[in-house]
Amino acid sequence: MPPDSHSFTAPPASRRERRKEARPGELLDAALDLFVEKGYAATRVDDVAARAGVSKGTLFLYFPSKEELFKAVVRENLAGRFPEWNAEVDQFQGSTADMLRYCYTVWWERIGATRASGITKLMLCEACNFPQITQFYQREVVAQGQQLIRRILQRGVDRGEFRALNLDYAVYAVLSPMIFLMMAKHSEEACMPQEILMAPQAYLETQINTLLYGLCQSGTAPAAPSPATPSENA
Known part of the structure; x- marks a missing residue:
């Protein structure tokens, strides 16, 4: 049978x-x-x-x-992750200051500390020579990233946690520490004196505290854990 x-x-x-x-x-x-x-x-x-x-x-x-x-590399490592990140923003229950701290932490773990962060350096160095991939990167990564940050900042304004902001420019205040850290990671000798040990988590904690002092209505940033020492983050 x-x-x-x-x-x-x-x-x-x-x-x-x-x-x-x-x-x-x-x-x-x-x-x-x-x-x-x-x-x-x-x-x-x-x-x-x-x-x-x-x-x-x-x-x-x-x-x-x-x-x-x-393009497939960019989609696999960067552009394809925005649905996941937008969903996390939708579901976040804490304050917007806590959300920004969380975003920096997650960004470093998933992108900044990985090989994928080198794509940003590549685009900054070669964008002018390859307009087609630049337009693709602007559409699939830059625009989506800026829109995600705008959503976070607008949330803070709408909830009365942040001051009124010019969001067109405020997004760059959030992005700039990330871009610097990626450039430092992939061009360390050019970006940082050799005698300075860059501790990424401590750097990001310092940047978010500085940012929140300017964003928050009270003029003082919410309390945060003490920044780790360089040896703890090396």
């Missing part, structure tokens, strides 16, 4: 099939490494394919050009 089609279990995927399924992720991982290490202009698709252990032809099956490969 032939086996019941409803109870039939398909055999496990072969090694070749599993390898094929893994390739897009491996290619994106290799591309992120090389884009961060070399920049956009100097990264060749041949090198990405070699690092991922596939042929250039295989790479082009998934990503038809270097530009499309770069």
Whole structure:
């Protein structure tokens, strides 16, 4: 009697099939490494394919050009995360000052401390030379990031926690510490004297305290934990 089609279990995927399924992720991982290490202009698709252990032809099956490969890297590591971050803002129950502290902490853990932070340095250095990827990055990352920060600041104003703000410019007060920290991470010798040990969490805590003194209605920032020493964050 032939086996019941409803109870039939398909055999496990072969090694070749599993390898094929893994390739897009491996290619994106290799591309992120090389884009961060070399920049956009100097990264060749041949090198990405070699690092991922596939042929250039295989790479082009998934990503038809270097530009499309770069866009996929940005979506995988940055742009694709905004739905998650917006949902967290929607669900946050604390004060807006606490929300800003939380956003800085989460941003550092998920982006700033990772290889993905190198994408920002790449764009700052090469944007003028590649208008098409610049327009893409502006639309998918910059605009969404600014809109998210505007929502947070507007929440503080609407709840009476923050002063009335020019949001078009206030968003940059929040973004600037993040941008500096990413540049320091990927260009440390140029951004920081060698004798200074940069402790990212302590830096962000100092920046958020300074920011909240200017934002909050009372003119004094809400109490926060004592900043960690550099040795604790190294």
